[in-house]
Amino acid sequence: MEYLDFRSDTVTKPTEEMRAAMASAEVGDDVYGDDPTVNELQDYAAGLTGMEAALYVCSGTMGNLVSLMSHCARGEGVLMGTLSHTWKNEAGNAAFLAGVMPYPLDDSSGLPSEESVKASYQPEGNVHCAHTVLLTLENTHNAAGGLPAEAGRFSDIAGLARGMGLKVHVDGARIFNAVAYFGNDVRDYTRHADSVQICLSKGLGAPMGSVVCGTRSFVERARKYRKALGGGQRQTGVAAAAGLIALKQMRRRLPDDHKNAAALAEGLTAAGYDVEATPRRTNMAYFGVSGHQGDAGAFAQKCAERGLLVGAAGEGRIRMVTHLGVDENAVAAAIDILKDLGARR
Ligand SMILES: Cc1ncc(COP(=O)(O)O)c(C=O)c1O
Known part of the structure; x- marks a missing residue:
């Protein structure tokens, strides 16, 4: 039976153009940093988001996980919405792989409130508590209905967190849906964040992969954790070629x-x-x-x-x-x- 498949935007098949680009991609060993197509994708993603550097990873889940690991030491605390994908749908990896303590925030309206961020903050020096170092935000917010964050509200919350000394990670699996909704620029979000994870395999239509963007030193740490998790791939330009088309051409659709x-x-x-x-x-x-x-x-x-x-x-x-x-x-x-x-x- 031919199905009408509305389960997720992850079910898309690569376009003919993606398949052709995959077949003819120039490749090298990406663990050595030698894959020109991966390097082009990473440079393009960094430029697009206004971040210093980017890293191609296997999936959105891996992108979020290496971000948590790169921002936080084991035993540190992360403020996280309880409806967020990182809380609910990433197999508990924040706890059992990153070893961080997620502090619950109410994100049923997409973004947590300023009050909840302030109330959950734990400063360093209290031996009883995991001190908080990171806030994660999701945009668009899947479980809240695919809700795109207004850039003003987003910058208020992210700015508050950064003013308190926290880093901000954005699960931007569908951030370009937010950009398409408002007709704004992805930098309206990324300039208020320390890292962003963007899925190429959802509305953008690539068969696999995500990019994680941030500072050069953040990306170098993320590269180490990607390797540790088994995500260091070799001639992965074959996949990155489709990712480049996703990022360059598919946003407009x-x-x-x-x-x-x-x-x-x-x-x-x-x-x-x-x-x-x-x-x-x-x-x-x-x-x-x-x-x-x-x-x-x-x-x-x-x-x-x-x-x-x-x-x-x-x-x-x-x-x-x-x-x-x-x-x-x-x-x-x-x-x-x-x-x-x-x-x-
Ligand atoms: C908001 C959000 N973040 C992250 C992910 C994880 O992406 P992946 O399935 O590529 O691991 C998903 C997947 O649906 C998602 O909806």
């Missing part, structure tokens, strides 16, 4: 995903589904299926039987994500299937 997600949300609402309201929609729509006894897994299964793949995103909650592989016809077809299934059974 993200507004299409946003338009399709808006149409999807509208169609689902019209079909009677409880679509979660959001002040700023990018490429996601979350909705409740309590009318189906609240079992998201069973609901996703019923959709799959009709050729539609959706994500079960927790109890009674479904996520659908728009991307390169689903156009407006796919959105219309998905709405028809969901209408047919019925919002309440």
